[in-house]
Amino acid sequence: MEMTLNLFPLGWQHYLLGGLFIGAGVALLFVFTGLVGGMSSVFSSTWSYVVRRPYFQQARYTDSRLWRLVYAAGLVLGALLWWLALGDGTPGSTSVPVWQLVVGGFLVGYGARLGNGCTSGHGICGLGSLQWPSLVAVLTFMATAFITANLVARWLP
Template structure:
């Protein structure tokens, strides 16, 4: 079996196109507004609408929540446009159990909070602007992901 097919059973072209669009989007956001498009702060700034705890009411969240919601909506709409226009309409499924998805989501959220940012903020924006802390964060994310994926593969087998 072709190794590319085993790694990318749906093809690699849409991943490349998606990566180019994401890179162009965060670059345009930064060039035109000076804003950094990380997604973990979208989560916290959105909670600032609902939760009155001091953490969520910080100016960095309340002052940016409007544009961050528009930014997140653009990501969701972009995925919808791809699904409606470029896929065959078949919903994608996974063999991963729901409990594993929930645990993984919790750990990723915790890691984003611990690392003061996520893969989009550090990996795309931080590396793109040559930030040393972002390089360290991305190396930590990737090492943790490799270890976790191998451990999970052993547990799931």
């Protein structure tokens, strides 16, 4: 019980409910449209509006960018509604310096491109459809995250 309080000082129930909503959302997207709701492809397809380089002008990005933008907007609006309904009214904050957030964002983006997808695509959709490459990708993501978190906690203030 004490370990649960240490890991989840604000409770675990909202994590479970959020996970159920995310799982239901990607399942419904796939069942009704046959589309996989990964976020790294949302990023690339959105760039196809403004970047004319051949990579971003591939049909897989230009043909799917509208529904992906709607999907991303739904995620943002869903998070806002969740926060308004269940939050304590104060915005979240972090003590992580901005430079670390920027470097981390670039590394995550690079890893998503390198891994041909992100944690939402591989972790939720790929594992949900029992794809072996997604299992390997998720295990790699998690191992890298554990190692990085421990290194940062040890060497950075």
